[in-house]
Amino acid sequence: MNASLRRIGVVGGGQMGAGIAEVCARAGLDTVVCEADATAADAARDRVTASLARAVGKGKLDRASAEAALARLVFTGSLDDLADRHLVIEAVVENPDVKTEIFAALDKIVEDPEAILVTNTSSIPVMRLGMATRRADRVIGLHFFNPVPVLPLVEVVASLHTAPETVTAVEDFAATLGKTVVRSRDRAGFVVNALLIPYLLSAVRMAESGFATAADVDAGMELGCAHPMGPLKLADLIGLDTVASIAESLYEEFKEPLYAPPPLLQRMVQAGLLGRKTGRGFHTYVPTAGADARS
Structure with missing residues (x-):
């Protein structure tokens, strides 16, 4: 070594x-x-x-x-x-x-x-x-x-x-x-994403169902739970393609429904609406120079 x-x-x-x-x-x-x-x-x-x-x-x-x-x-x-x-x-x-x-x-x-x-x-x-x-x-x-x-x-x-x-x-x-x-240990999601991704997917499902708007979901967690960033803003920052890929890996390994990527997330990835790096995800952004779809 x-x-x-x-x-x-x-x-x-x-x-x-x-x-x-x-x-x-x-x-x-x-x-x-x-x-x-x-x-x-x-x-x-x-x-x-x-x-x-x-x-x-x-x-x-x-x-x-x-x-x-x-x-x-x-x-x-x-x-x-x-x-x-x-x-x-x-x-x-x-x-x-x-x-x-x-x-x-x-x-x-x-x-x-x-x-x-x-x-x-x-x-x-x-x-x-x-x-x-x-x-x-x-x-x-x-x-x-x-x-x-x-x-x-x-x-x-x-x-x-x-x-x-x-x-x-x-x-x-x-x-x-x-x-x-x-x-x-070597298992899908490791420590952080095994905890984080189900939370993000739950926020996506809430917006998808019309239960609350993306803005209200994020405001609820930022102002009600003192999170520095709401879950949908965070998903946009990570990249929705990356969130979907991690969710798919977690679901493939554990077969738990809470890990399955919601249809809305899959459609947004297919549409190229990947979050901050493309200028639009659950929120709209000014695209960053040189941004791409890599994780």
Whole structure:
């Protein structure tokens, strides 16, 4: 096992991947971000640059530190550029087939047999991804929360094959990023989403039935329960496609009706009404520059 995980790779430069890359670079780590092609890689760079600029504007980061972080980042459209990495974090769309394909490819590309392959999945079994490789003992889940530069939590998820040394190394890595770790067993939803998703789906069903408007559902939880954000606003922030994917994974594993995605949620995803990143979900937003449908 690598004593020092200094060369980091991130696969996916969308909302989550860009945030993960940013916190790695801000922690002083040499970070390569891989996207589907050069155009997407440029968009990922713009996403990180804009986030760093916001941090500077809010006084949370000085300009020199932001420039130093950006200098530690390389953006590419080729997985082959991750060959020399000590640790690679997959942060692409929440689709098990896509993630499995990426892990199989990374297993062949990443040269160091002791390198760790990490998934940022919020619901897909880590075991499934590990079994797509020849190094299941060095495959682990590290689930970040959005926005990654702001929220301090990560879930560490070991499969039945994950070696104890891998768990220790990744927890140390998370500490380097300034994150607080909670451990979860390898089951759909882990800790946070197993609790959160049924709550969000209940809010969707309430709006779907006409029992209350989306605005009133959110106001009720914000003003009546002191939640910082109502459930439908939160679903919009997460991305309705991601919420639906997590719900489907939970339902597939447990067959509990409360995990089944409601028809309204499915139709909104089919219509491309994904929340903040598309400008419209249960509420309407000004689209964020460079937003996409990645998780």
